[in-house]
Amino acid sequence: MTKDTLRPASLRRSALPMLSVPVIALAISSMVISTTAYAEETAKGTTTAANLPRILVLATGGTIAGQADPRATGAYKSGQITGEQLVQSVPGLDKVAKLNAEQISAIGSQDMNDKVWFALAQRIQQAFDKNEADGVVITHGTDTLEETAFFLDNVVKGDKPVVIVGSMRPATAVSADGPGNLYEAIQVASDPRSRGRGVMAVLNDKIEAARSITKTNTTSIETFVSPNGGPIGYVDSAGGIRFMAQTSGLKRANYALPASDPLPRVEIIYSHANMDAIPIEDAISHGAKGIVLAGVGDGNTSKQALEALEAAAKKGVIVVRSSRVRSGFVTRNVEVDDDKNGFVVSEDLNPQKARVLTQLLIASGVTAPAELQRAFTATW
Structure with a gap:
């Protein structure tokens, strides 16, 4: 049995409706596979907790952590749900990886800044240098997601995967895309084939490179594309993760993270x-x-x-x-x-x-x- 076949059917194409933080808390017991059920699966030899990859989830806010706001239909506030709550709200993640969630910021990505960039880069590098994690997933707003991904791609050293993920609809939307995107991002970060590919973005079943990805539509969940090169891979509910190229021959430039922010104007x-x-x-x-x-x-x-x-x-x-x-x-x-x-x-x-x-x-x-x-x- 592969990791992907364990993926809950409700996340294979559409996201779970998340109504509010209280609802999330009440639903966790029914949404996440119980310890007993997990023990039964491991007894069958399908997976073991000991050999699952360790994924560090760094939350920064954004629409993926947004909640509805009464000011208008479809209105919401970014960054209202914590990274830990996001992780707990997605069923089946405990069969994909051992997760640790930390909150770096709680902002909409229109407010992304050098201070948060430096905090992300330093925490990722620390996690890799001290062997705390096998991969990192960053939850992020979509407005400046491509800039954060590109910055980190240029300053984070090592070949362990870093995956940035967001959503176009808030967690409280009837058809929120965040849970499915987060599940796929953790899948990609957990896959050994993701090593050596630099920072990647995973949204809407596609894997995009940090250098090429850009946002192209104000509201569509299909907003992210790589106009000059196309996706570097896909996350398929039936076929698993498919990369379109090998890592051999890929070149990345790395720069030392400056001693302190801000970056030059x-x-x-x-x-x-x-x-x-x-x-x-x-x-x-x-x-x-x-x-x-x-x-x-x-x-x-x-x-x-x-x-x-x-x-x-x-x-x-x-x-x-x-x-x-x-x-x-x-x-x-x-x-x-x-x-x-x-x-x-x-x-x-x-x-x-x-x-x-x-x-x-x-x-x-x-x-x-x-x-x-x-x-x-x-x-x-």
Whole structure:
């Protein structure tokens, strides 16, 4: 019997309705397999607690931990349910892994910040270095999930799996997607084949890489996609976990976590029709060490804005050209003379991830355009 065949039918495609924290507490006894039933299963030789992987669940809040709010239909407050309650509310997890849940924060991911990022990175690294866990699962809001995943992918060392998971519907929704997503995330983190793949995101039966995943819809549970590469795997209720590529040949760049937060100030400037230089000049006046252009098309912008970026680069401000377009690569020296202006192109990274990498590079003392460009293309 495989781990997946033990998965409760109610979680194979749709999530459990979770009405409130009190209801969760009352339902735990009926939702989670009892100690007696578990002992009977182990006696049959189907599984043993001793050989289950140890998974550390780090909760940060988000919609997955949200509760309904009476202000409007469908309204909710993020981060109202603890990580421990989330774990206890999902049946069958005790047959997948030995779980330990810790609360890192209780915020909506629109409020995600460097302090929480550093706390996550430090706790994950500690758990791996001290052999406290075989894998880590992070519960997170969806709005900035991709940025947290990418940050951690660049600073956490080792080959043990780190999986980030969220939901588009709160825990109190009639068809909440959080429980099913959490079950699958723990499955993936528990699978030996997940080692060496860096930080992954698991939502809606898909496994996505931290570098490529992005949110594409405001409300749909199908919101997360990897536009340039597609999912790296799938979680199938019938067939188990299927990875689409081997880990051999995968390359990851790791940077030392700075001694303390915050990370250097890097601003994203969004390009648009009739754009002038004011947003760029304003960012520099407020101490930006780097500017990421969310450019039109292939990372381009207006003549006025481009001239302001050229002037900024001459003053030592790091300028990275990215694109506001959802997919595709930004290419050097096609529409813009990057070599002459000292610009960097983001390749496949969207503006929000290009900002994270620029922050880490500046914090690591990497400021020469040629070195910066090599870092942006390091995994290709």
